[in-house]
Amino acid sequence: MVTKNQIKLVASLQQKKYRTKHGLFVVEGKKVIKELLESGFEPFKLFVDNAQEKDDFHDAELVSKSELKQMSSLSNANGVLGVFRVLDTKKIENTDWVVALDSVRDPGNLGTIIRLCDWFGVKHLICSLDTVDCYNPKVLQATMGSIARVNIVYVNLEEFLTNAETPIYGAFMDGDVVYHKELPKFGILVLGNEANGISAEINSKIKNRIAIPQFGSTTTESLNVATATGILLNELRRGSG
Amino acid sequence: MVTKNQIKLVASLQQKKYRTKHGLFVVEGKKVIKELLESGFEPFKLFVDNAQEKDDFHDAELVSKSELKQMSSLSNANGVLGVFRVLDTKKIENTDWVVALDSVRDPGNLGTIIRLCDWFGVKHLICSLDTVDCYNPKVLQATMGSIARVNIVYVNLEEFLTNAETPIYGAFMDGDVVYHKELPKFGILVLGNEANGISAEINSKIKNRIAIPQFGSTTTESLNVATATGILLNELRRGSG
Structure with a gap:
């Protein structure tokens, strides 16, 4: 009982x-x-x-x-x-792309991003300490079980990027058009907060600023962070698909 | 007063x-x-x-x-x-890609898809009669104003596709890998219901079955319909970006 x-x-x-x-x-x-x-x-x-x-x-x-x-x-x-x-976190391998989130707050977005990592075979998801908790019930509902297949680690993101040994890419509204970039086989892809994008401290660690170009009219809204993650992971993988 | x-x-x-x-x-x-x-x-x-x-x-x-x-x-x-x-709907032009939705039910998904059409310059969004209403408050909240820039038309989708004069593409789990397809400059991209995908009646109208390949492990879950729309619109546009 x-x-x-x-x-x-x-x-x-x-x-x-x-x-x-x-x-x-x-x-x-x-x-x-x-x-x-x-x-x-x-x-x-x-x-x-x-x-x-x-x-x-x-x-x-x-x-x-x-x-x-x-x-x-x-x-x-x-x-x-x-x-x-709760699963023990695994050591992060740097032989493939990993995704890093800077202060993503919406549980639905994190859930969708975990699912996308699973779909595109990204094994490690790095979250800044102020990113929403991956064991939040709403995140779990949105992951559809993918959480079991992605190693999610919460770290001081600035420190993590400072010590990183692979190329760091970040998604920015005013970055270089991703289609024209020669993308490496491995690296770190950083995505930022829903309202404010990538923060200044994290920005300073990013050498490669990429963007998904806008084909429509004059909206000043960026793409939703989960959608942008999907499109960019597709870009990273399409060369090997 | x-x-x-x-x-x-x-x-x-x-x-x-x-x-x-x-x-x-x-x-x-x-x-x-x-x-x-x-x-x-x-x-x-x-x-x-x-x-x-x-x-x-x-x-x-x-x-x-x-x-x-x-x-x-x-x-x-x-x-x-x-x-x-409510805006008057405009005549659908078939000189560019249009998106067609078969029974998309979630307001957040429809809102995100409207925003994606706006981002990627897709001017017309065709919705089956059982797709969630685009003036639903939750859809409007998710569109962030994009609804003003996309012409959204509710139609009998089967009839619409029967009379269509441009190539019809549909997103399927078991379709051909989209990266390897030569995509035309215009056409209709059909996406299906969250749980069941594209229905049998609509399926029968679709000649070109495309898929976003899976790189990860063995999940049987498809991508979320809004995420899939984003990735496929990016694929349609990247040639001209």
Whole structure:
């Protein structure tokens, strides 16, 4: 039987500080939970609120709908909730492209970027310390399980770039048109914050400023950061596709 | 002074049937409203809930915070609300690429796709009748004003494609790698529903099946439809960039 303390623990994991403290995070929804299990994430505890779901998740504990609701971050808890252990981060290899994010704040954007890294075979995603937490429930919902296949590391980005041994590229509105650049086989691709782009400190570390040209009229809005990541990863990979 | 009936009318525009009935839609937020005004959208009525905003919007009517809240679809109404007339749709030209959407349901995706069409200079966006309404408040929020610069037309897509005189391309998981295709200067690019892709009826109209290749591991998830649109529009334009 689930105890009040367990419910309290799971509910607390909606906050980053408790995820960090316990090394645990919560995922909801059958599909994402299955993907995590298949990709080698270790379940700390699984909960289901009806007997049918037990067929799919033998090790899950059956709880009442109201208990699941207390643990859930969703307005409609959807029957299955998994508590997983945070993955150990791996050493970053610099034999391929890695993506680095400077203060990306929107969970949906980070989730989409993780999914894009997975799609384009980018194994390492570097996040500045003020980038949204990758175990945020909204990020997890948007990743569709890709989080299991991308090594996500939070670092002091300025320091990381200062010590980097591979070429550093950054996406800027006024950069050089990416189509005309000879792109190396490996490097670091930096993308910036939704509203402000790449910050001044990070900017100073970037030698290669690239841009996706604008073909339409006169909007001053940049592309969404996740869309820009998709287009640039496609540019990096298309030579070998 | 704003009347109860006016408040009721504005609030009703959250629903598509009333937007269609009255030929009006609602936009909230200073920035988007300014963009619409600058792009030639005709305001039917502007409302502000404080005197400072009047400096920016001289023609706006000052209402109380509670009145604005009653008209707003946001949980935190943000000071300025505009009611605009729906634009007349223009004739579709077939001298350039157009994008066609088969049953795209997510407002954020449609908004992002409109913004991408604007960025890449695609003037016409064709939507199947079951694609989410482009005047849905969440779409408008995501377009960032691009909606004023893209001609969006809702049609029976099967019929439209049957009568089309330009080459039809569609995005499929198992299509030909887009990098290796010689792409024409104009045509129709079809993208499908978030969960099910392009439907069987529409599929039968598509001669050219293209794909963005996957470089990563074994996910069975496709790319998000808005991301895929961005990457493919970049592919269509990069030859002329």
